[in-house]
Amino acid sequence: MRDEKNARETARCTVCRAEMSTAGKRGRPALYCSRSCQARAYRRRKLTPAPEAARPADTVTSAQSRKRRRQIAEAVWRIAAERGLDAASMREIAAEAGVSLRVVQYHFGSKHQLLVTALHLLHRENERLARTRVHFDPANLRGVLSAMLDEFLPLDAQRTMALRVFSAYYARSLTDPAIAAVFLSDEHPLEDLIAGFIAMAQTNGQTAPGLDARREADLLVAAAVGLGGDVLHERRTLDDVRATLDYHLAKIFSPAA
Numbered sequence: 001m002r003d004e005k006n007a008r009e010t011a012r013c014t015v016c017r018a019e020m021s022t023a024g025k026r027g028r029p030a031l032y033c034s035r036s037c038q039a040r041a042y043r044r045r046k047l048t049p050a051p052e053a054a055r056p057a058d059t060v061t062s063a064q065s066r067k068r069r070r071q072i073a074e075a076v077w078r079i080a081a082e083r084g085l086d087a088a089s090m091r092e093i094a095a096e097a098g099v100s101l102r103v104v105q106y107h108f109g110s111k112h113q114l115l116v117t118a119l120h121l122l123h124r125e126n127e128r129l130a131r132t133r134v135h136f137d138p139a140n141l142r143g144v145l146s147a148m149l150d151e152f153l154p155l156d157a158q159r160t161m162a163l164r165v166f167s168a169y170y171a172r173s174l175t176d177p178a179i180a181a182v183f184l185s186d187e188h189p190l191e192d193l194i195a196g197f198i199a200m201a202q203t204n205g206q207t208a209p210g211l212d213a214r215r216e217a218d219l220l221v222a223a224a225v226g227l228g229g230d231v232l233h234e235r236r237t238l239d240d241v242r243a244t245l246d247y248h249l250a251k252i253f254s255p256a257a
Contacts, residue, residue, distance in 0.1 A: 081164035152224035
């Protein structure tokens, strides 16, 4: 008799579990065959392990926000490279990024903030890529400097786009003091770095005597920037420009006999 009762109770519990599952989907309370079955269901729910905690909402939001800001900044780059910064209105930027104007305004309080942020992001992107292409070799400092100067030349689509964007910012800085204050920094980290490499080569006896490392660095950077612009305007070829830069590097790295 006890075995038959247990079998009937087990069958009813199976029916109750199915009813509880269906009731949850319909949004109404589940029905149980007895109070003991209801108690067992309550204990099962209490003992069921809690689901794994999700990532904090702020972490997810922060990552999504960075991705969206990058998407909008890339739209600024494309407009600046193709049409200049004068064409980069907030509406044009939103359309280019494929988002609404409200989204652009949410992530950037003003157009000036957007242009400045896009400039800083492009600088960081260029530095990241340059680190993958320029490898320090103390035994070949001339090669290191040559690779660094290549970063100012339109050797591929990414560097071509970056040079066009920087040219657009430079043109805007001539008439926009707020942009000029950001774009034309008083610091010259690249010239300082190149001057340091030339000074290192001087210490190792790899350069011509009597050089002013800082002046040579200024000349190299200015030459690379100007000649790179000539390539963009198709006034010079890449081969011609690289030959000119190599000529000047040869004069620097020509130690006395």
